[in-house]
Amino acid sequence: MLKRRYGDRTDWKRIIKREYVQTYVEKEEFIGTISLLKLTQVTEPLFVQYGEKRLCIVDDGYTWMQHFPTDKNYSLTTMFDENGEIVQWYIDICYQIGIEKDVPWWDDLFLDVVVLPSGEIIVLDEDELEDALTCGRAFGV
Secondary structure (H helix, E strand, O other): OOEEEEOOOOOOOOEEEEEEEEEEEEOOOOEEEEEEEEEEEEOOOEEEEEOOEEEEEEOOOEEEEEEEEOOOOEEEEEEEOOOOOEEEEEEEEEEEEEEEOOEEEEEEEEEEEEEOOOOOEEEEOHHHHHHHHHHOOOOOO
16 A cells, blocks of 8 residues: 655654744746754654664754655655764655645655665665555555
8 A cells, every 4th residue: 555654744753842844946946845854852763774784864853854846756855964964865756746734745655765975875665566566556456
């Protein structure tokens, strides 16, 4: 099944205190909504493992900036640590993007791409996408 995700992450219990803003941008380079979520206080840090690399992507003072381009099938989240340094870029491949109650959302299509500041590219969840396509559930069927 597709998972609908919301830019403000209000359903994420890990975040105790947050600051959230968003704006609509209409420029030649980008058309869509950009959100900024500051994770002021979290219950505990969140780490991800990419091979030998272990990265913290959530902690007190971290900031996530997310781009929701209009009429595109991806969403881009730039994750910054408490010092404003980029931790990673996370690209969600989406079925669609929309706005509900003035909050941007995306329907996640399993496949994700991570780009690290070193330039390393990591493709995630290819197996989940293939399973969903094989079982006919990629689009909620």
